Amino acid sequence: MTNEWWRSAVIYQVYPRSFADASGDGVGDLAGITSRLDHLRDLGIDVVWLSPFMTSPQKDAGYDVSDYRDVDPLFGTLDDFDALIARAHGLDLRVIVDLVPNHSSDQHPWFQEALASEPGSAARGRYMFREGDGDQPPNNWQSVFGGPAWTRVADGQWYLHLFDASQPDFDWSNDEVRADFRTTLRFWLDRGADGFRVDVAHGLVKADGLPDYTPPEDADSMGGAEPVPYWGQDGVHDVYREWHAVLGEYEGDRVLCAEAWMPTVGEIAKWVRPDEMHQAFNFSYLMSEWDADGLRGVIDDSLAAFGAVGAPSTWVLSNHDVIRHATRLALGDESPQGHGIGPTSLGIPDTAFALRRGNAATAVMLALPGSAYIYQGEELGLPEVIDIPDDARQDPTWFRTNGERYGRDGCRVPIPWSAASPAFGFSETGASWLPQPDSWAAYARDAQAGIDGSTLELYRALLRLRRERGLGKGGLEWLESPAGTLSFRNGDVTVLANVSADPVDLPAGRVLAASGPLPDGRLPSDTTVWVG
Template sequence: MTATANDIDWWRDAVVYQVYIRSFADGNGDGVGDIAGLRGKLGHLARLGVDAIWINPWYPSPLADGGYDVADYRAINPAFGDTAQAEALLREAHERGIKVLLDIVPNHHSDEHEWFQAALRAAPGSPERERYVFRDGRGPDGAQPPNNWESMFGGPAWERVPDGQWYLHLFDVKQPDVNWNSAEVRDDFETTLRFWFDRGVDGFRIDVANSMIKQDGLPDVVEGVNDEQDGNHPYLDRDEVHDIYRSWRRIADSYDPPKVYVAEAWVPDPERLARYLRPDELQTAFSFNFLRAAWLAPDLKENITEAIAENDAVGAPATWVLSNHDVARHVSRLARKPESGRGYQLDDLLDLPADLDLGLRRARAATLLMLALPGTAYLYQGEELGLPEAENIPTDQLDDPTWVLSGHTKRGRDGCRVPLPWSGSSPPYGFGGSSWLPQPPEFAACVADTLDADPESILHLYRDALMLRKAHPALGGGELTWKDSPEGTLAFTREPGFTALVNVSSAPVSLPEDAEVMLTSGPLTRYGAVPADTTVWLRHA
């Protein structure tokens, strides 16, 4: 059967829900989320109104980095289920009209991958070691790392093996970088793409999509010279990476309907990010500058405008996101002063006072802003419940490798990965028999069953917004036109007949006289004006 235009272009205006599978739902009561739990909650996702789900790595892994240390790319971690259950999930999701994206991790393997174990047994210079980045050390006895590169998690990016050579790990020591100059590596990843595409997977999110290629000679990073992602960094956003994605795109386009990719590429320059989205490369890439923007009207407008312009230049939609498994939940980020200039992870925020009621109000407004923008939107599991970051997990229960590799100075990302609260009034809130990370007291106000019974809850706001987004002809793809509005606010129209008004920090703003209110992120004033930290969707003639 030939694919329709809607089948081919579904990703241009889709709403995709990210499933961090360890923490979504536990189907067998062992305290760890799994495929059975996800299958049991497909009704929740269908009622929410999402078009697709993206599942974080579900492959066999020692879980040194939450599954991003993959030991076998063409199998299922037994803790999550098996291939038969995965195929059943794909079938059941598709029956509900929900597409499925998986996560692929091309920069590194687990050190328990059979290839890396073979490399450790092999001699320097062997074909087995050619699959990875092994080098001799510096100094007369090779006792110093080959260069000054540092791990993203802290500490040196090199580990020495017993025969004296060193291997590169830009992330955890248990995540050796693969060598993308190896034809064998390239062929193996292409085999993995086809393996899952042939089983019905609709696409892939590509982990650290800008980091796979390393500069010949592996030179030091020189501060002030090549520490920016401008094409000259030794291992970030190098131009050669685009050859990989041209090959991957040809594979995706060989299917009917074509498969789709979304790049996780933390590339600050919108023009360079857009290069990943040229017509023969990837279809979408997260606009992380929007996630990082302060809750200030000028910052939001600037980042939205830049992202749309650069994506339009290559014919690609912008891809918006507020939270994911690597950043502090936006309820807690927005609970801090927007002018603080801090980052987007918990460790950047801990010393700032937080007002979670304010954070939730802003989060509701930010969500309606994001869902009114042209392009694709990604939701992170639990944001429809208004979950805050779990900021006080006992240190003896932290799982993120950042905690250890930073010398116990950074708590890392566990606070956004805590299992979801589904029902009941106490932990584990219906997640399963227990929960592998402790749920904070704040989750008691965010239980899905309770929110479902409250028509004013954030869960109903998400459902209403997604329903309107699908029904209104102006929303999804298309163009945006900014309108003049008071300082501290944003206003834009989308045709036909839609206006969004976002009061970020202004005094209450009156609504246009000819506009009909379709949805608000929070209550209007007694006189019908829009207060600060509130977004309104309007219908106009």
């Protein structure tokens, strides 16, 4: 018997190194997460997604894994993981584990064995080792993090790394690679994990012949809109059919969620056909600007595309790879995905204006049918941190582009819990792996709890109403509304978002929630209201 909870769940992303630090070393850990799970239950979410905590040299914040079946000592032990699972399940929270199958760390035993082995050996066959053309690499591919996607080893062969040179790509045509990852799935499922978020789920398989590819000038870090020879290849779907079958061996609706950066929701929907994954991140929605017609279009496209394959739409505004939406939505399209912003960026918006727009967008997202994702700290209204000192930055993007791109550190700064505590309650010693701005005190959880009009209380109210009114399992009906606004009904809740510059009249009915004040009984610009 299944209930397919994932169709309507609200899933909260925890970035472990920045959530809560129990050890005092300045890096968050599993014990710290466990100590704060009550707060997540109180917020009203259903599922916790843990970004990578597996053994890693931490060249890319854990997305470079050297042991897929253990916990990095930085974050704790397997016993700590088991305790987290037990506590979460005791609070009726599910837990999803991040899995990184496109590449490993260069410190993984397999890659170290490959370096010590001859070209053409079985050890090298697990990775994408190739001969070059004289002193030139096998093709012209560029790394997502900047610079060439190939590195040469001592005997003259080259290995592919679509990300950092410390992250060699697996060869997914290799049966041993596929079998080992099925073993990894079962390892975490046996320990109680409720599923997996799959990193770079559109990668893994590369086009035959590894043809040259030059992205268009306006492409973001994940390539262009046209076919890309290292993204979205047909063979990748066979991998997830195998994984789907593994999860089917377990009770409790275990799930797979794809991080698939594809150009359209129609293409993303290929990852959630009935025998593949259960959810896929809706990056088309995440990257949409604050524009009424554009939002309506991507919502319609999403519901149609995912619905056509029997999957739920997902909705997301922020994560660990993009500028926090309480800043980004006020920027327009001035900062491509993965580039980040910093002190020399142009057009950084006023924080109050950006937060008002961000909260209005949240109130739209949480009213939509399907499953929604929340990134840690967005419930506090955290903006992107722009003034991280150059010598404190840690994102590989910053280093591989020689500071041309700021990267993702600005959305990864440890979150504030207590305004008057060391490190704002993140760590009792005051240590923090990335520096926290002084302004974090005003965003701290204890500074917002119980305060009418705070972002935290807005999220609590919206999540409570979403659950009570069954919005995640509902349906959407568009309503007529003034120009520059967005209005729809889901069940017995009417939603009106004012994306225009001028106030508009409120819809008829009782106000259930609003993303901001409603002066003179009207809906101001950059504000969303729920009426029932």
